[in-house]
Amino acid sequence: MSKIPKNAPLIEATPLADPVPPVDVLPAAEEALLVEAPPLVRARVLVGCALGKPGDVIEIDAALAETMTTVLDTAPAAVTYAESIKKV
Numbered sequence: 152m153s154k155i156p157k158n159a160p161l162i163e164a165t166p167l168a169d170p171v172p173p174v175d176v177l178p179a180a181e182e183a184l185l186v187e188a189p190p191l192v193r194a195r196v197l198v199g200c201a202l203g204k205p206g207d208v209i210e211i212d213a214a215l216a217e218t219m220t221t222v223l224d225t226a227p228a229a230v231t232y233a234e235s236i237k238k239v
Contacts, residue, residue: 192216194223195233208233 192213196203200222203209208230209223216225224230 189214191227193230194225195229196222197224198222206233206236 173193189212193208193210194216196205196207196209198221199205202211202222211219211223213225216223
């Protein structure tokens with residue numbers, strides 16, 4: 152094993168690049184993948200189904216809720232009423 156002389160010059164370390172880019176700097180391809188969440192609406196479940204039991208209040212995509220008028224009621228009065236009922 153070789154010995155290092157006492158007065159040998161030190162090698163300066165080169166700083167490494169930051170491996171993680173700042174959050175606000177996303178490549179265009181990744182930025183295109185970001186999707187805005189659809190608007191949600193609160194609704195009262197009218198019929199027992201995969202969404203819940205009658206009287207439950209859920210949050211669901213507003214566009215989807217419009218297609219389920221026989222299963223959900225999105226009227227504010229219906230949601231308020233369902234929330235006021237004591238659950239058993």
